[in-house]
Amino acid sequence: MTDLTNKEQANGPLIVEGKHADNERLKAESNYLRGTIAQDLKDNVTGGFTADNFQLIRTHGMYQQDDRDIRNERAKQKLEPLHNVMLRARMPGGIITPTQWLAIDQFSREKTSYGSIRLTTRQTFQFHGVLKPNIKLMHQTLNEYGIDSIATAGDVNRNVLCTTNPVESELHQEAYEWAKKISEHLLPKTRAYAEIWLDGEKIEEGKDGKEVEPILGSNYLPRKFKTTVVIPPQNDVDVHANDLNFIAIAKDGKLIGFNVLVGGGLAMTHGDKSTYPRKADDFGFVELAKTLDVAAAVVTTQRDWGNRVNRKNAKTKYTLDRVGVDTFKAEVEKRAGITFAESRPYEFTGRGDRIGWTEGFDGKNHLALFIENGRLLDKPNLPLKTGMAEIAKIHKGDFRMTANQNLIVAGVASEDKAEIERLARAHGLMDDGVSVQRKNSMACVAFPTCPLAMAEAERYLPGLVTDVEAILAKHNVADESIILRVTGCPNGCGRAMLAEIGLVGKGPSKYNMHLGGNIAGTRVPKMYKENLNEEDILQEIDSLVARWVAERNNAEAFGDFVIRVGIVDEVKVSKRDFHD
Structure with missing residues (x-):
């Protein structure tokens, strides 16, 4: 703990006094995240988890969900909701081997209700619709192939992202290794995961034989915590959506250290002006040798000073502002025992993935596949999931899941390119007709599985993009695009609060429209209009695009245009500007 007293600072107290949120009781009484999960697994009366375990399973990488499309029908039949879990794997940097891919493909086909693999904005995969009898089998299957889901949800440091960047292969490998080191360093040390799901595999204990959590603490963090490693000029991991970011600084092609950014986050609550999306602050440069010390120092400071009274204000961004x-x-x-040096120069020029073939500095080839909404599922005349399995059977490199929900077939030898491309095209994984607009659009899962969803997102986006494509064509800019993102609620999973047009679900078929993000992902958009229905949204986009085309300066991006002409004000300081 810090030795600073709880005195008033310039912005507010170091520690928020008051009755702690109930989640703090839950964690304190959980016996280091065990709870009574093991007992719940044996309860065949319900398909769900009870009491505190509903929350605790999140720290084991799972969310309890149900199919909301049939919830009312089941209620009429006096049945409980069709409980199942969504599992999010821990895959630092998003790298997965073909062997691992084939294993998760098989499990998703045989043991999940939806049969799909979902690539997420957290650069990993999710299983949806795993019923209670298959949960333990799921963890053991993943463990057999070197995968786990430890700390991919809950009040811990989650899956560490890393720029995929297959072109700069050597630099990427260095950055990726640091992403793995940071992930391991900040993991919970409790044996709960292994005991419950893997039948007691041992994990390192403290010297006295008792468990300790030297970084996360016995009550873990006040709220979820997200970390990235990013290689400029690509901001494909959206650093300003994360609590802690390490910006790779290279010299002569070798990694020499990181600029450290702290305090980003996008979640907010409708109607609560004390909540807002926020950019991260630049703390300065640190040499490689101090990377893990800095990571631990940021996490422990947030652990000790974060708001444990009000969870809506518990993220790192609010601690910095307080x-x-x-x-x-x-x-x-x-x-950390360091003094930050002045940040080294860097620039972000884009956030999208380079769809199609690229050649790395090492002569290997990389194929980035556009996966709309990250959903890999076999559909009529579009067997995407089978296609990926067929590629995995012959691929000699690895796969890289991106933070934009796409998938890269990385490290392809020249002699294997033609066959990889043949398989990709035969299964609909490569389509030259996909527009730039579609490639720059993204949505969270929302209905029917997410319990927080207020409006559609994943199921709404494809049709919305088709309509936006028509609007762009109408105004003779079909070859251009606007960064468009849709979320089913204000929790930020689809990163709409870093989009040029961000739609945030407010209710069934109702969205708040935010405008003014930029191409680099370094500006939060501002509320433009509230409670728009789908028809209103298209009318607004049509009108805005018409003005953009008629009044913009040269190749001015849409987000820059709406701010320059005063359609919305720029959000410079979120606490001050976002709700004004």
Whole structure:
């Protein structure tokens, strides 16, 4: 714990006093995240988890869900909701081998209700619709192939993202290794996951034989925590959506250290002006040798100072705004035993994936496949999932899941290119007709599985993009695009609060429209209009695109245009500007 007293700082108290949120009781009484999950697994009366375990399974990488499309029908039949779990794997940097891919493909076909693999904005995969009798088998199957789901949800550091960047192969390999080291360093040390799901595989204990959590603490973090490693100029992991970011700084093609950005986050609550999306602050440069020390210092400072009274204000971004950025930074320096140097120059020029073939510096080839909404499922005349399995059977490199829900077939030898492409095209994984607009659009899962969804997102996006494509064509800019993102609620999973047009679900077929993000992903958009239905949204986009085309300066991007002409004001300081 910090030795600073709980005195008033320039911006507010270091520690928020008051009755702790019930999640704090839950974690304290959980016996290091065990709860009574093992007992619940044996309860055949219900398909779900009870009481505290509903929350605790999140730290084991799972969310309890049900099929909301049939919830009312089951209620009429006096049946409980069709409970199942969604599992999110831990895959630092998003790299998965063909052997691992074939294993998850088989499990999804045989043991999930939906039969799909979902690539996520957290650069990993999710299983949806795993029923209670198959949950333990799922964890053991993943473990057999070197995969787990430890700490991919809950009040812990989650899956660490890393720029895929297959072109700069050597630099990417260095950055990826650091993403793995950071992930391992910040993992919970409790044996709960292994005991419950893997029948007691042992994990390192403290010297006295008792469990300790030297970084996360016995009550873990006040709220979820997200970390990235990014290689400029691609901001494909959206650093400003994350609590802690390491910007790779290279010299002569070799990684020499990181610029450290702290305090980004996109979640908010409708109607609560104390909540807002926020950009991360630049703390400065740190040499490689101090990377893990800095990561631990940021996490432990947030652990000790984060708001445990009000979960809506518990993320790192609110801690920085409450205590002051300089105060937080000074504490990190003290705990890490460093002084941040001035940040090294870098620039973000884009966020999208380079769809199609690219050649790396090492002569290997990489094929980035566009996967709309990240959903790999066999559909009539579009057997995407089978196609990926066929590629996995012959591919000698690895696969890289991207934070934009796409998939890269990486490390393809020249002699194997033609066959990989043949398989991809035969199964609909390569389509030259996919527009730039579709490639720059993204949505979260939302209905029917997410319990937080207020409106459609994944199922709404494809048709919406088709309509936007028509609007762009109408105004003679069909070869251009607007970064468009849709989320079913304000929790930020689809990263709409870094889009040029961000739609945030407010209710069935109702969305708030935000405008003004930029291409680099370094600006939060501002509310434009509330409670728009789908027809209203298209009318607004049509009108806005018409003005953009008629009044823009040269190749001015849409998000820059709407701010320059005053359609919305720029959000410079979120706490001050976002709700004004």
